[in-house]
Amino acid sequence: MAGHPEVTIVHSSDLHLGTDDSFSERDRLANLPKVLDAALSVEANVVLLAGDSFDNHRQPVELLERAAQILRDYARPVVILPGNHDPLTPDSVYRRGGLGEVSNVSILGLNVDKAVLFPEFDLEIWGHAHFDYTDMSPLANPRPRTTRWQLAAAHGHYVDEARDPNRMIGSWLIHREELLATSADYVALGHWNQSIAVGNGDVNAHYSGSPEYTGTVNVVRFKKDGSVEVGKAQLR
Ligand SMILES: [Mn+2]
Numbered sequence: 001m002a003g004h005p006e007v008t009i010v011h012s013s014d015l016h017l018g019t020d021d022s023f024s025e026r027d028r029l030a031n032l033p034k035v036l037d038a039a040l041s042v043e044a045n046v047v048l049l050a051g052d053s054f055d056n057h058r059q060p061v062e063l064l065e066r067a068a069q070i071l072r073d074y075a076r077p078v079v080i081l082p083g084n085h086d087p088l089t090p091d092s093v094y095r096r097g098g099l100g101e102v103s104n105v106s107i108l109g110l111n112v113d114k115a116v117l118f119p120e121f122d123l124e125i126w127g128h129a130h131f132d133y134t135d136m137s138p139l140a141n142p143r144p145r146t147t148r149w150q151l152a153a154a155h156g157h158y159v160d161e162a163r164d165p166n167r168m169i170g171s172w173l174i175h176r177e178e179l180l181a182t183s184a185d186y187v188a189l190g191h192w193n194q195s196i197a198v199g200n201g202d203v204n205a206h207y208s209g210s211p212e213y214t215g216t217v218n219v220v221r222f223k224k225d226g227s228v229e230v231g232k233a234q235l236r
Helices: 031-041 061-074 176-182
Strands: 007-012 046-049 078-080 105-107 115-118 123-127 149-155 157-159 173-175 186-190 196-198 205-207 216-222 228-234
Touching (some): 007 031, 007 186, 031 216, 031 228, 046 123, 061 105, 157 176, 173 176, 186 216
Parallel strands (some): 046 078, 078 105, 123 149, 149 186, 157 173, 186 205
Antiparallel strands (some): 007 216, 115 123, 196 205
16 A cells, blocks of 8 residues: 555644733734644644634624734644634624635635545544534534545533433533544544543544643644554644
């Protein structure tokens, strides 16, 4: 076999750009260039942001235009999954300020449907965007694999127990059997601030955590020999 391409993906989530912190003079977009710089340092082919990239939709258009420019200047592929803080509502940050028109940025559910294909890497990334603030099932209806490498992205709350039809508590739940049902090479999770693997090692499923709290991003390497390596890169 000639071998398939080796691919490096940087996975982050919960950047919460635009957080209203009136006690700080800090740039509200500061975490975005930090994550992109970390991606450059490990020569990532694709950056995936698994939800809550923005804290809320009450952002001035100027801030959104500046975020779009930072992403445009980065120039490499970025895939964004809208989460429960930045869903694709009519007033969404992704529908104002031009973020949906940046050619190297794919926003799941907006300028691409449920998946982004990268033929040059024999890779597909799929995920269900949040469209509003109500409950949804982040890993429902897993996409049948069409490429050598497949990454599933989901924004929600992982629970280790089997699904309980009588349990009505909790929103955006992700169950262990749903992780397994993806058969993906890597499941990129968002919603939790801490960086942690879930699913008992039966599947490569990881929360990246918020870079604000962890100071890191996840670095996922799909290797030529078919193995998957998951590590971290420090933010500077
Ligand atoms: Mn969230």
